[in-house]
Structures are given as structure tokens and as C-alpha cells.
Amino acid sequence: MKPGSEFTAMLEALVIDWLKEASISAVSRFMGLSWNAIDGIMQRAVKRGLARRKEISSTRIGVDETAFKKRHDYVTVLSDQDAGTVLHVGSDRKKANAQSTWYESLTKEKR
Incomplete structure (x- = not known):
């Protein structure tokens, strides 16, 4: 289980992969999860991604x-x-x- 989650890291990774291909509603139906559960998974994924992001040095x-x-x-x-x-x-x-x-x-x- 991930801290702050009722789901395993593997399930959360699967949901994020599906979200790259389908809408929240479609993933909700397919995975049998509520919209709020999927939103929580997305929020945790964004938080992890932002924590890993390197310093911004964009020129364009x-x-x-x-x-x-x-x-x-x-x-x-x-x-x-x-x-x-x-x-x-x-x-x-x-x-x-x-x-x-x-x-x-x-x-x-x-x-």
C-alpha cells in the first residue's frame, strides 16, 4: 500500500497508464473505482512527479x-x-x- 492510499502501487500505476489512454469516466467503469478514488490516485501521481522534477531551466x-x-x-x-x-x-x-x-x-x- 502507498502511504495515504488504500491501493497498491501496482494498481495506482495501472490506473495512471489507463488514464493516458482514456477518460476518467471510462477508467472508472473499467476498473470499478469511483471518480474520487481515481482523482486521489491522480493527485498522488502529480505530487510524486513534482517532487522528482529537476530545476526548471527553460529557454523556450x-x-x-x-x-x-x-x-x-x-x-x-x-x-x-x-x-x-x-x-x-x-x-x-x-x-x-x-x-x-x-x-x-x-x-x-x-x-
């Missing part, structure tokens, strides 16, 4: 926005164009969100 940053399910719910994605990694996902598509949460977290030297 991409900014993109995407909508969910053809609705008007958007997120802004900032990515390192050279490494192909996501740096930040903002909860909307406003410039202020990216600046206040990601950009402002950088040191003056990094900016």
Missing part, C-alpha cells in the same frame, strides 16, 4: 489553451518546448493566472 516556453468536452471550461498549459514537459497548468485561460501562479514563483534570475 510554449503557452496553449484547451477546452474540455467542447464547453467553455478552459485551462492554460505552459510547457518547455525543448524538453517537451509541462511546466504549469492554469485553471483558466487568463494571462493573470499564468503570471500569478507560475511566473511569479520563479526567481528574478529565472525570469
Whole structure:
């Protein structure tokens, strides 16, 4: 069992692999897990990934926005164009969100 989880590391890894290919709803049906259980697995995976991430030294940053399910719910994605990694996902598509949460977290030297 993973600390803070009722699931084994192997099951959590399987759920994360499935989430790369299918929606939360599909994985929920297939695995017989609740949406909240899958969300918890995703949150723990993100936390582990952020803890392993090396210092950011991006020189080319991409900014993109995407909508969910053809609705008007958007997120802004900032990515390192050279490494192909996501740096930040903002909860909307406003410039202020990216600046206040990601950009402002950088040191003056990094900016």
C-alpha cells in the first residue's frame, strides 16, 4: 500500500497508464473505482512527479489553451518546448493566472 492510499502501487500505476489512454469516466467503469478514488490516485501521481522534477531551466516556453468536452471550461498549459514537459497548468485561460501562479514563483534570475 502507498502511504495515504488504500491501493497498491501496482494498481495506482495501472490506473495512471489507463488514464493516458482514456477518460476518467471510462477508467472508472473499467476498473470499478469511483471518480474520487481515481482523482486521489491522480493527485498522488502529480505530487510524486513534482517532487522528482529537476530545476526548471527553460529557454523556450510554449503557452496553449484547451477546452474540455467542447464547453467553455478552459485551462492554460505552459510547457518547455525543448524538453517537451509541462511546466504549469492554469485553471483558466487568463494571462493573470499564468503570471500569478507560475511566473511569479520563479526567481528574478529565472525570469
